[in-house]
Every structure is written in structure tokens, then in C-alpha cells.
Amino acid sequence: xxxxxxxxxxxxxxxxxxxxxxxxxxxxxxxxxxxxxxxxxxxxxxxxxxxxxxxxxxxxxxxxxxxxxxxxxxxxxxxxxxxxxxxxxxxxxxxxxxxxxxxxxxxxxxxxxxxxxxxxxxxxxxxxxxxxxxxxxxxxxxxxxxxxxxxxxxxxxxxxxxxxx
Amino acid sequence: xxxxxxxxxxxxxxxxxxxxxxxxxxxxxxxxxxxxxxxxxxxxxxxxxxxxxxxxxxxxxxxxxxxxxxxxxxxxxxxxxxxxxxxxxxxxxxxxxxxxxxxxxxxxxxxxxxxxxxxxxxxxxxxxxxxxxxxxxxxxxxxxxxxxxxxxxxxxxxxxxxxxxxxxxxxxxxxxx
Numbered sequence: 338x339x340x341x342x343x344x345x346x347x348x349x350x351x352x353x354x355x356x357x358x359x360x361x362x363x364x365x366x367x368x369x370x371x372x373x374x375x376x377x378x379x380x381x382x383x384x385x386x387x388x389x390x391x392x393x394x395x396x397x398x399x400x401x402x403x404x405x406x407x408x409x410x411x412x413x414x415x416x417x418x419x420x421x422x423x424x425x426x427x428x429x430x431x432x433x434x435x436x437x438x439x440x441x442x443x444x445x446x447x448x449x450x451x452x453x454x455x456x457x458x459x460x461x462x463x464x465x466x467x468x469x470x471x472x473x474x475x476x477x478x479x480x481x482x483x484x485x486x487x488x489x490x491x492x493x494x495x496x497x498x499x500x501x502x
Numbered sequence: 503x504x505x506x507x508x509x510x511x512x513x514x515x516x517x518x519x520x521x522x523x524x525x526x527x528x529x530x531x532x533x534x535x536x537x538x539x540x541x542x543x544x545x546x547x548x549x550x551x552x553x554x555x556x557x558x559x560x561x562x563x564x565x566x567x568x569x570x571x572x573x574x575x576x577x578x579x580x581x582x583x584x585x586x587x588x589x590x591x592x593x594x595x596x597x598x599x600x601x602x603x604x605x606x607x608x609x610x611x612x613x614x615x616x617x618x619x620x621x622x623x624x625x626x627x628x629x630x631x632x633x634x635x636x637x638x639x640x641x642x643x644x645x646x647x648x649x650x651x652x653x654x655x656x657x658x659x660x661x662x663x664x665x666x667x668x669x670x671x672x673x674x675x676x677x678x679x
Contacts, residue, residue, distance in 0.1 A: 387533060387639035400604070401639055404630055429637040431536040 365403065368410050377410045380422055384409070385436050393436055535637055535645070535656035542570075542645075542653055543635040547625030550602055550610040557599055557625030563651030567677045568597045569670070570645040571621070571661075572633060574605045575613035577641040583660035587620035590666075596674060600624040603633045603641050646673050 368374040378395060384405060386397035394402040394409075405426065412422040426434050438444050481489065537543075546558035555561075562570065571587065573580045587598055600621035602610045607626060614624075627633050636645070637656075644661050646654040646669075654673050657665060 390530065400630075401634075404634060408634065427536075429536060429634060430639065431533065431637075433533050 365406070366410075368414060373413050374410075376419065377406070377413050380409050380413075380419055381406050383436050384423075384426060385434050387430060387434065532658050533639065535653060537637060537645075537653040538655065539648075539652055542647065542651055543632070545625075545627075545632040545635060547601075547627060547632060550600070550614060550624040550626055551607050552611055553600075553614055553619055553624045554621060555623050557601065557623045559651070561623060562599070562647050563649065564597065564647075565649045566597070567649060567654070567674050568599060568622075568647050570599045570601055570647055572601045572603050572636075572638050572641050572643045572645075574603045574641050575609040576605065577603075579660050580642045581617065583642060583644075583662070584617050584620070586661060586663060586666070588618050591620040596670070597622045601632065601636075602626045603638065604628065604630040646670055649677055 368377060381395040382393045384394045386392045386394045386399055386402040386405075388399040388401050389397050392402075394405045408425070409422055412425055417425070423435065432438055432444075438447060440448050542559055542562050544559045547556055549556040562568070571583075573584075590596055590598065598620050600623070602624055604627065605613075606628075610624075610626065614621075625632070630638075640658065642660055644657040646656070648654050655669060657669060661670070
């Protein structure tokens with residue numbers, strides 16, 4: 338009785354792992370060579386599914402993603418390099434199909450924009466803070482006239498002795 | 503000098519305007535075709551049984567602007583544009599070729615029998631490979647093909663009369679003049 342309960346608890350504990358391994362790979366024809374298959378999966382993970390947009394074709398169950406995975410495998414089986422396989426898809430669907438956009442003229446702002454904005458912001462902050470410091474310095478540099486100084490001294494002295502009325 | 507306090511406000515208004523525009527005017531699911539002013543890819547397909555001659559790359563160069571419509575009997579949005587294509591055919595505005603995408607011969611033939619056939623030629627892309635060569639990622643899509651068989655534009659989703667006037671008519675007129 339007790340041991341069967343333990344078994345039940347154990348199987349409940351392990352159930353999620355079973356499900357995980359079941360959803361990780363879709364049922365479809367794989368390449369026989371495990372090295373090539375690993376390459377196919379690696380490329381697929383970097384290809385955007387055009388139907389579901391922010392999933393890779395490796396994660397997507399869409400019909401098109403399935404076809405594209407198959408194409409990636411075929412291209413690799415034909416002996417193409419990773420670059421050539423990606424090129425095949427880019428020719429048809431554009432750079433958008435790559436989850437990692439390439440660095441070129443049309444994507445310069447995408448890649449360098451954040452850095453440029455950061456530098457501009459830092460520059461603006463430095464200018465602002467220096468301006469404020471200068472303001473304080475200017476105030477401290479203003480000299481008192483002799484009559485003002487005498488008045489200040491008189492007030493300070495009267496304060497010291499506590500006879501300020 | 504005193505307008506410096508406006509800088510954050512102006513920055514915010516700029517960002518808000520950009521996002522407002524993107525929210526209502528840009529469609530992230532529309533990925534423009536890579537093929538603009540490139541020749542259509544090579545292919546050769548059998549027709550839907552009983553529906554006109556088949557379709558191949560060289561058939562697209564007709565000497566006038568034509569439409570290549572990607573359709574399927576399982577595609578619900580295709581029914582939305584279908585009556586409009588029938589209308590275009592009745593008025594003889596433009597020739598339309600049909601690329602039947604990932605369908606069964608039987609299903610496609612029945613669908614055309616039920617809804618009418620607006621196509622001069624049809625081709626069955628049973629495996630969807632020709633579709634991928636064309637960069638198709640959803641049905642319906644409609645390519646505008648130049649007189650010499652080059653792709654001029656692609657319309658993603660059903661073609662409405664408004665869209666026809668704004669995006670296809672100018673291309674027709676351009677080639678006509």
C-alpha cells in the first residue's frame with residue numbers, strides 16, 4: 338500500500354519531464370546524420386516563423402514552419418553551408434526571416450541607435466550638471482561691498498553676544 | 503532659455519506620435535515581398551483538373567500586367583476576395599492566374615465549381631514549394647506581374663476594391679500608357 342503510494346508520488350513528480358521531452362521535438366523526418374541534424378536545428382532556431390512572428394521555426398507548429406524546417410534539412414543534406422541555407426531563405430523572405438538581423442546600412446540605426454541615444458543622453462547630462470555647478474560657483478564669487486561686509490559683521494557679532502534687539 | 507523645460511515634453515510628444523502612427527498605420531504581419539522588380543521564380547505546375555491550362559514561369563510574361571492570386575479551398579479569407587475577382591473577370595479589367603496553394607486537386611476543383619472560376623490559368627502547388635519560392639507565407643496573397651514576367655508588388659490578405667484602386671490600378675495604367 339505504502340510503496341504504491343510512493344510510486345504514485347514519484348510518477349507525479351516526474352510527469353512534467355515526460356511532457357517536456359514530448360513537446361520539444363515535432364514528429365517529422367530527421368536527418369540520419371546526428372551532426373547534420375544538430376546543424377539543421379541550430380539554423381532553424383535562428384529562423385523566424387513568418388506566421389507566428391516571434392517564434393523561431395523550430396518552436397512553431399505552423400504548417401509553414403514545418404515546411405521551412407524541412408527545407409533547411411534538405412539544403413543541409415545537399416551539402417550547403419549554414420550561410421547558404423540562410424541565404425536561400427533570405428532570398429525568399431528577406432532579412433526579416435532572420436531572428437538576428439544582419440548589420441548593414443538599413444539596420445545601422447537598429448544596431449547603433451541605442452548606443453547613440455545613450456551617448457547623447459550622457460552628454461546632455463554632463464552639460465546640465467556642469468551648468469548648474471557653474472551657477473553655484475558664480476554666486477560664491479560675488480564679492481560684498483564694504484558697507485555690506487560691515488553690516489554682516491555687525492549682525493554676526495550682535496548674534497554672538499545675544500543682544501540682537 | 504526658458505523653453506528648455508519643454509525638451510522632455512517635446513521628446514515625449516515625438517515618441518508618442520511615432521507610436522500612434524505605428525499602431526494604426528503599420529501592420530507588423532505584413533512583410534513586403536523581396537521580389538519587387540525581380541523575375542518570378544522558375545516553376546511549372548499542373549492545372550486544377552478541369553480548370554484551364556497549367557501554369558509555369560514563362561506563362562507569366564504575357565505582354566501585359568496580370569495578377570497571380572494564391573488561393574486554397576481551405577482558406578476562409580479567399581472567399582472574401584473571390585466575388586471581387588469574379589467582377590474583375592466579368593469586366594475584363596485584368597487577367598488573373600490562380601496559384602492553388604497546398605490543396606487537393608479535388609478540393610480545389612470543387613471550390614472553383616461552387617464559387618466560380620476567375621482564373622485564366624491555374625497551377626496546383628500541392629506541396630507548397632512553389633509558394634515558398636515566391637515567398638508566400640499566408641493565403642491569400644496576390645502578386646502583380648509586369649508584362650515581362652517580373653513581380654511588381656504583392657498584396658497580402660484579401661484584395662479589396664479600395665486596395666485594387668490604390669495599389670493595382672496605377673500599375674495597370676503605367677503599363678498601358
